[in-house]
Amino acid sequence: MTTPAQGLHSHVLATLGLAITAGEYPPGTVLRTDELAQRFDVSRTVVREVVRVLESMHLVESRRRVGVTVLPTASWNVYDPQVIRWRLAGADRPRQLRSLTVLRSAVEPVAAGLAATHATPEQCRELTEHALGMVATSRGRRLEEYLVHDIAFHRVVLNASGNEMFARLGDVVAEVLTGRTHHHVMFEDPDPAAVTLHVQVAEAVRERDAARAEELTRQIAVGALQELDVLAP
Amino acid sequence: MTTPAQGLHSHVLATLGLAITAGEYPPGTVLRTDELAQRFDVSRTVVREVVRVLESMHLVESRRRVGVTVLPTASWNVYDPQVIRWRLAGADRPRQLRSLTVLRSAVEPVAAGLAATHATPEQCRELTEHALGMVATSRGRRLEEYLVHDIAFHRVVLNASGNEMFARLGDVVAEVLTGRTHHHVMFEDPDPAAVTLHVQVAEAVRERDAARAEELTRQIAVGALQELDVLAP
DNA sequence: TGTGACGTAAAAGTAGTACTTTTAATTCCC
DNA sequence: GGGAATTAAAAGTACTACTTTTACGTCACA
Numbered sequence: 001m002t003t004p005a006q007g008l009h010s011h012v013l014a015t016l017g018l019a020i021t022a023g024e025y026p027p028g029t030v031l032r033t034d035e036l037a038q039r040f041d042v043s044r045t046v047v048r049e050v051v052r053v054l055e056s057m058h059l060v061e062s063r064r065r066v067g068v069t070v071l072p073t074a075s076w077n078v079y080d081p082q083v084i085r086w087r088l089a090g091a092d093r094p095r096q097l098r099s100l101t102v103l104r105s106a107v108e109p110v111a112a113g114l115a116a117t118h119a120t121p122e123q124c125r126e127l128t129e130h131a132l133g134m135v136a137t138s139r140g141r142r143l144e145e146y147l148v149h150d151i152a153f154h155r156v157v158l159n160a161s162g163n164e165m166f167a168r169l170g171d172v173v174a175e176v177l178t179g180r181t182h183h184h185v186m187f188e189d190p191d192p193a194a195v196t197l198h199v200q201v202a203e204a205v206r207e208r209d210a211a212r213a214e215e216l217t218r219q220i221a222v223g224a225l226q227e228l229d230v231l232a233p
Numbered sequence: 234m235t236t237p238a239q240g241l242h243s244h245v246l247a248t249l250g251l252a253i254t255a256g257e258y259p260p261g262t263v264l265r266t267d268e269l270a271q272r273f274d275v276s277r278t279v280v281r282e283v284v285r286v287l288e289s290m291h292l293v294e295s296r297r298r299v300g301v302t303v304l305p306t307a308s309w310n311v312y313d314p315q316v317i318r319w320r321l322a323g324a325d326r327p328r329q330l331r332s333l334t335v336l337r338s339a340v341e342p343v344a345a346g347l348a349a350t351h352a353t354p355e356q357c358r359e360l361t362e363h364a365l366g367m368v369a370t371s372r373g374r375r376l377e378e379y380l381v382h383d384i385a386f387h388r389v390v391l392n393a394s395g396n397e398m399f400a401r402l403g404d405v406v407a408e409v410l411t412g413r414t415h416h417h418v419m420f421e422d423p424d425p426a427a428v429t430l431h432v433q434v435a436e437a438v439r440e441r442d443a444a445r446a447e448e449l450t451r452q453i454a455v456g457a458l459q460e461l462d463v464l465a466p
Numbered sequence: 467t468g469t470g471a472c473g474t475a476a477a478a479g480t481a482g483t484a485c486t487t488t489t490a491a492t493t494c495c496c
Numbered sequence: 497g498g499g500a501a502t503t504a505a506a507a508g509t510a511c512t513a514c515t516t517t518t519a520c521g522t523c524a525c526a
Contacts, residue, residue: 008509009285033478043510045278048478049285052242056286056315064478065518078401079312082289102343103398110339165336168311241480266507276481281507297507298489472522479516487508494501 008042013050015040020059020070021083022090027072031060036068057083081171088179100176101228105221107169108157113214115160116205123160124206127153131202138195146190147181153198157217160205180224184231194223241275246283248273253292253303254316255323260305264293269301290316314404321412333409334461338454340402341390346447348393349438356393357439360386364435371428379423380414386431390450393438413457417464427456 016036019025033051037044051068054060057077062068077083078099087096119127133149154177155170197220204213249269252258266284270277284301287293291308295301310316311332320329352360366382387410388403430453437446 032476045281045509045511048278049282051478052282052286053289056289056313062478063518064516065476065520067477073397074400077313078397080289080310099396099398102347102396103340106340106343106399107336110335114335163332163335164306164311165332166339167307265505278480278482284507295507296489297487298491298505300506467526469524469526471524474519474521476519477517479514481512481514483511483513485508485510488506490503490505492501492503494499496497496499 008040008046009049012036012040012042012046013053016050017054017057017059017082018086018090020054021076021086023092025070027070029070030067031070032067059083084172084175088175093179097176097179098228100172101224103169104173104176105218105225107166108154108173108221109214109218111158111161111163111166112201112205112217113210114162114166115157116208116210116213118162119160119205123156124202126156127160127202127205130156131199134190134195134198138192139189141189143181143184143190147177150190150198151177153202157201157205180227191223191227194220197223241273241279242282245269245273245275245279246286249283250287250290250292250315251319251323253287254309254319256325258303260303262303263300264303265300292316317405317408321408326412330409330412331461333405334457336402337406337409338451338458340399341387341406341454342447342451344391344394344396344399345434345438345450346443347395347399348390349441349443349446351395352393352438356389357435359389360393360435360438363389364432367423367428367431371425372422374422376414376417376423380410383423383431384410386435390434390438413460424456424460427453430456 025031033044033047036051037047040047051060051062054068055062057080058071058075059077060068060070078087084096084100087093115123130149130153134146134153137146137149151174154173158166158170158173161167197216201213201216201220204210204216258264266277266280269284270280273280284293284295287301288295290310290313291304292310293301293303311320317329317333320326348356363382363386367379367386370378370382384407387406391399391403391406394400430449434446434449434453437443437449
């Protein structure tokens, strides 16, 4: 069982993509289109379309007379949301979670700084709302509700930065936060210090204090990294 | 004339991808596969494969009975190197250059800090080598040679960070630096202050001084951003 | 024995056609 | 006028036939 699979293309793509990113086919493995067609019981047409997509993600390379070769991790489009999802669902989830968290620690403080100067009143309002939401749900095992606010908070910050590259990391952050919550010891409530920091970030943005927003977000990031070290040293 | 075009698929993909990212088809525009097949004088098979790839980049969306709809910029996979190249080659090159530079300013300092603790002796050597190369070519209109060292330098830093997400930004940085050089007033030599900073970063990494490497790289980034403000206010 | 030209076959690439499925839009009935 | 049935348009899938590239093995020649 892999994915719902409405549409043959989606199904084959999901299956193959997941298998490759999970390392089931070591780099250099050669697949042949009609072999795949047979294996999945679909036409070569469908397989070819899938291969073209995998090729655009640089997961495989297709060469005449050779076949479809699986490429090493180093050439993968690791920023492709689809690739990220596959990897988070597969074997090297911890590694992926760590590298994404490091990326966050670089990007989010800068994004917060920019948000302080660019955020619209509406965005400021949303920020405050979600920060307060986090406070409200930070105790009593309400992790799922907390997560919703946490994700929304960070998404607003990234969007408010006014930089489209940052904005597009919203989904990535959502994945990371979700992954983290669901793999935690679910007994403990979120770190109160982190909650406070979120409230303060919202404050700083509202007050147009870029330096403070950046610094506070940096502290949140440090916390996230430390947490990761404790969980997976 | 758009691209060399070895292979029908590549040609159609390049043409369509470029046109869409250049905004020639406003979001919501509907294309039909057999119309495209006719226009490019290729089979529908080829067009379908191209559409599937564009779909995986979230440039378009294909729906039955409707056709292939061009999606708004907000949904594009802006981290896809191919999309980045298309956008840099097209109309909103300045915007793209700016958002990428902001991304760099967030990522590279952190990467440099990590590099200071993770760089191998070989990487330290390369770093120093390229920094000195930059010094050597920083005067006398040797911009192309300078560029090679500049790109190599930043690539080594990103790789040495040990984070695969950072490492994969090497190509992006290369594109940005190349774009900047080629669109500058080519009369002036690179900023001497920047050159010095690169040498110092190499030094800091060699001495395992993470904080200093990070701070110095941050200064390089600030310089790049200011430069951008002067050029395209 | 080594080397280079050559031929072969295997696999991807392309084309075209026939058919299925979904679904927007129109029609028609109540 | 609103909702159900019909229709047709476009993508999705399959299959088959053919073209092009090219890795690999063969064989001749030095």
